[in-house]
Amino acid sequence: MTLRAAGLWFAWMLSACVAAIPAIGRAAAFEFWYAHGGLYAQTINELCAGFNKTYPQDHVRCLPQGTYEQTMRKAVAAYRADQQPAVVEIYDIGTADMMRSGAIYPVDALMKDTGHPTDDADYLDSIRRFYATPDGRLLSQPFGTSTLVLYANRKKLAAAGINELPQTWEAFGQALQALKAHGESCPAVADYTPWKMLEQINAVQGAPIASANNGHDGLAARYDFADGIHLRYMRDVLRWHAQGLLLPAILTHANDQTLAFADGECAMVIDATGAYAIVAKAGMVDAEVGPLPVYAGTTRYGNTIGGSSLWVFKGETPAVYSAVARFLAYLREPQQQLFFSARTGYLPLTHNAEQKLASSPSTEPDAIRVGLASMALPGNPYNAGVRLGFMSLFRLIWQEEVQRALAGRESMDDALINAQARGNLLLERFQATYRASTAGAP
Amino acid sequence: MKTSARFHGRWTPFALGLPQLALIALFFYWPTLKGLWWSFHLVCPFGHCSSFVGFDNYLRELKDANFYASLFSTAVFSLFGVGASVIVALVLAWMVELHQRSGRLFRYLLIWPYAVAGSVLGVILRVASSPSIGLMGYLNSVWPGFWQPHLNGTQAMTMVVFAFAWTQIPFDFIVLVAALRSIPADYMAAAAIDGAGPLRRFIDIQIPMIRPQLFFVATMNLIDSITNSFAIVDTMTQGGPGGATNILAYKIYRDGFIGLDLSGSSALSILLMLLVLAASAVQFVVFERQAKREA
Numbered sequence: 001m002t003l004r005a006a007g008l009w010f011a012w013m014l015s016a017c018v019a020a021i022p023a024i025g026r027a028a029a030f031e032f033w034y035a036h037g038g039l040y041a042q043t044i045n046e047l048c049a050g051f052n053k054t055y056p057q058d059h060v061r062c063l064p065q066g067t068y069e070q071t072m073r074k075a076v077a078a079y080r081a082d083q084q085p086a087v088v089e090i091y092d093i094g095t096a097d098m099m100r101s102g103a104i105y106p107v108d109a110l111m112k113d114t115g116h117p118t119d120d121a122d123y124l125d126s127i128r129r130f131y132a133t134p135d136g137r138l139l140s141q142p143f144g145t146s147t148l149v150l151y152a153n154r155k156k157l158a159a160a161g162i163n164e165l166p167q168t169w170e171a172f173g174q175a176l177q178a179l180k181a182h183g184e185s186c187p188a189v190a191d192y193t194p195w196k197m198l199e200q201i202n203a204v205q206g207a208p209i210a211s212a213n214n215g216h217d218g219l220a221a222r223y224d225f226a227d228g229i230h231l232r233y234m235r236d237v238l239r240w241h242a243q244g245l246l247l248p249a250i251l252t253h254a255n256d257q258t259l260a261f262a263d264g265e266c267a268m269v270i271d272a273t274g275a276y277a278i279v280a281k282a283g284m285v286d287a288e289v290g291p292l293p294v295y296a297g298t299t300r301y302g303n304t305i306g307g308s309s310l311w312v313f314k315g316e317t318p319a320v321y322s323a324v325a326r327f328l329a330y331l332r333e334p335q336q337q338l339f340f341s342a343r344t345g346y347l348p349l350t351h352n353a354e355q356k357l358a359s360s361p362s363t364e365p366d367a368i369r370v371g372l373a374s375m376a377l378p379g380n381p382y383n384a385g386v387r388l389g390f391m392s393l394f395r396l397i398w399q400e401e402v403q404r405a406l407a408g409r410e411s412m413d414d415a416l417i418n419a420q421a422r423g424n425l426l427l428e429r430f431q432a433t434y435r436a437s438t439a440g441a442p
Numbered sequence: 443m444k445t446s447a448r449f450h451g452r453w454t455p456f457a458l459g460l461p462q463l464a465l466i467a468l469f470f471y472w473p474t475l476k477g478l479w480w481s482f483h484l485v486c487p488f489g490h491c492s493s494f495v496g497f498d499n500y501l502r503e504l505k506d507a508n509f510y511a512s513l514f515s516t517a518v519f520s521l522f523g524v525g526a527s528v529i530v531a532l533v534l535a536w537m538v539e540l541h542q543r544s545g546r547l548f549r550y551l552l553i554w555p556y557a558v559a560g561s562v563l564g565v566i567l568r569v570a571s572s573p574s575i576g577l578m579g580y581l582n583s584v585w586p587g588f589w590q591p592h593l594n595g596t597q598a599m600t601m602v603v604f605a606f607a608w609t610q611i612p613f614d615f616i617v618l619v620a621a622l623r624s625i626p627a628d629y630m631a632a633a634a635i636d637g638a639g640p641l642r643r644f645i646d647i648q649i650p651m652i653r654p655q656l657f658f659v660a661t662m663n664l665i666d667s668i669t670n671s672f673a674i675v676d677t678m679t680q681g682g683p684g685g686a687t688n689i690l691a692y693k694i695y696r697d698g699f700i701g702l703d704l705s706g707s708s709a710l711s712i713l714l715m716l717l718v719l720a721a722s723a724v725q726f727v728v729f730e731r732q733a734k735r736e737a
Contacts, residue, residue, distance in 0.1 A: 073700075080488070101486065401684070403683040404684035422508075
């Protein structure tokens with residue numbers, strides 16, 4: 001009896017092992033952690049399904065991890081516990097940490113090692129410059145990429161007697177006044193975040209945020225934005241806020257700047273091209289998109305981007321890395337880029353895809369057309385975004401100080417000086433943390 | 443002590459306690475030791491570099507004006523949060539005891555909110571206290587600028603204190619009802635015969651007699667306000683506006699989990715732990731003294 005049971009058990013184990021062999025030999029399975037929800041997540045899942053169908057020998061499991069911040073945090077925890085995914089989507093400001101982490105397999109090396117060398121020059125200039133190391137390498141693959149544009153409700157502007165989109169901040173201010181005078185309760189809405197009010201505004205004006213090329217040149221960078229164009233802009237913002245012209249999103253019924261514009265509550269909003277999907281989905285037909293305004297009499301530079309790139313972690317087998325390389329190459333195919341872009345409003349990444357898009361302009365959403373055009377303008381050392389440590393904390397500090405200024409507890413001048421000083425303490429610590437490190441890029 | 447009440451063998455009690463000890467070791471002692479180690483180093487998020495810096499992380503926090511601002515916010519939050527919880531719970535318990543017949547029903551009803559998690563409550567209250575919709579939105583439309591928790595730090599603090607008190611009142615209420623019921627009926631009856639009204643009996647008999655329990659719930663609330671208030675702040679104000687509700691428990695999360703500043707955040711955690719230890723020590727000493735006096 002016992003002998004028979006043991007025999008049965010042995011046979012069952014054996015058959016299980018035999019059954020498992022082809023699975024081991026065939027599928028190179030890996031995980032991709034992404035940081036989106038809703039429509040964006042749906043689109044990413046469709047890309048994953050498309051890849052799994054095209055490459056039956058590979059299998060990618062695409063798992064949502066919450067917000068950008070949560071995904072970064074989970075990636076850190078997972079890596080420390082040796083449970084990291086093969087590919088992870090990390091937001092723009094995580095780039096400085098990821099590059100120096102010592103935890104990654106640089107994407108350019110991975111693609112070369114697995115026989116899929118990429119031509120980095122094909123990436124749009126502003127995208128490549130945002131993510132490149134000082135010696136021009138791309139350690140990650142750009143993914144969800146957005147830039148800031150002006151959305152306006154054509155009908156509301158026309159009703160207030162404004163027939164063209166404001167191109168300058170002076171005209172923007174006058175438009176706000178006109179809308180208010182015409183009885184508009186929400187001329188414009190903003191969420192008062194530094195990506196929009198500091199990083200993008202300074203980039204399009206070619207004004208520095210930090211020394212050492214906004215941090216691209218290394219750890220010695222320090223903040224340098226508290227005067228000049230940022231102060232001028234934030235003084236205007238303070239005035240618009242005080243006069244009820246630029247409403248905080250929390251004062252709208254939608255409680256969100258994109259939705260407050262999309263549902264017709266507010267007449268204008270400065271928002272990412274990626275917001276286009278939401279505006280379009282809400283069925284808004286009167287939305288007109290224009291480039292970010294600049295100050296009259298100043299030079300307009302090419303705008304920078306925000307968003308995310310894909311990083312590959314160390315610790316997988318060569319077979320898996322081959323599959324990962326195929327996956328990254330798949331996502332980089334022009335038709336996949338354009339599929340993702342058309343659905344979400346995120347920008348195409350390569351010249352190749354951009355040309356395909358331009359040849360069929362009927363399918364091109366306004367936000368993407370305007371966004372790409374505003375990025376294509378000539379640049380200077382300060383229009384390629386920032387590469388700074390503890391940037392997520394700095395963004396919170398900036399918000400804290402600006403909130404104080406909006407509440408009248410300190411002047412906007414002092415708020416920016418304080419934000420700069422507190423930011424510099426963070427940069428000093430970031431430098432001290434990594435100075436001893438031998439791992440990763442410069 | 444009866445010998446039959448003792449465990450047989452030397453290892454039995456240890457074995458019985460092992461699961462609990464293992465959990466505490468895994469989720470408390472080990473993270474604490476790790477935090478202590480991090481607090482003396484500068485560590486990279488992904489763990490490939492760390493350099494010993496002695497007390498630098500602590501000194502930096504102790505020199506930072508924002509640390510003291512956060513400490514002040516914590517003090518305000520704790521003081522008003524604990525005060526509101528204990529006073530409201532006490533008044534509710536007193537009223538329930540006054541009216542025995544309906545008291546039983548209200549006893550059950552008032553315990554219910556204890557089952558609501560802080561984060562759920564935070565989300566509900568954030569919507570309820572929105573300056574653009576609901577009651578507050580209406581008041582704002584009548585009286586523009588009346589309710590601005592996104593700008594006004596005092597209003598934001600009121601909001602989180604209200605939410606915190608909401609989470610604590612049920613527990614305090616249970617303890618205080620039990621305490622009031624344990625007061626011998628003779629005392630109350632004797633006082634009533636002497637002509638003392640309900641309020642007089644409450645002030646002169648009930649409150650003095652339940653002082654240990656009042657002290658107990660206040661201490662529990664205080665420790666909770668320092669360590670367990672994260673969910674409420676995260677869902678309602680995220681420490682804003684302008685850092686007005688950036689209490690220590692939230693600052694630790696913000697620096698460590700959003701900012702990936704593991705070293706600074708660990709140093710803050712250790713400072714917070716010392717604070718809680720001090721609060722517990724005070725409670726312990728006071729209880730000991732009380733027990734001795736009663737013995």
